[in-house]
Amino acid sequence: MKTVTANRLTDGRVIYRAATGAWTTELADAARLDADEADAVLELASGESHIAVGAYLIELAQDLPGGQKWRREGIRLTGPTTGSTHVQATA
Structure with missing residues (x-):
């Protein structure tokens, strides 16, 4: 199953x-x-560049993003991640 x-x-x-x-x-x-x-x-959908840009197909698995790019699509769905995993050293 896919969606655009x-x-x-x-x-x-x-x-x-x-x-x-x-x-x-x-x-x-x-x-x-x-x-x-x-x-x-x-x-x-690709012909509607006045509404949407960068249209592409994604896999769906149980009504959630699936396939190889499930993590990327999950982030797109829920919004940007915040914070950082890098710890900055203090002087």
């Missing part, structure tokens, strides 16, 4: 292509696409 994701042109927010053909910020509302329809929907 991109970034909204106006504010950079992560968006997903809904089954209605509209864009949504909610992964739960994203279209669930099989292999036969995924490329066609991606092509339509």
Whole structure:
């Protein structure tokens, strides 16, 4: 199962292509696409550069990002990480 994701042109927010053909910020509302329809929907979405930029397909597993890039998509879904794992030495 796949869906189309991109970034909204106006504010950079992560968006997903809904089954209605509209864009949504909610992964739960994203279209669930099989292999036969995924490329066609991606092509339509890529033509909407006035709304969304950088459209691409992601794998879904149990309604969450899956596949090899699941961690990246999880971060995109929940927002930027904060803080640092680096400890700065004090003088």
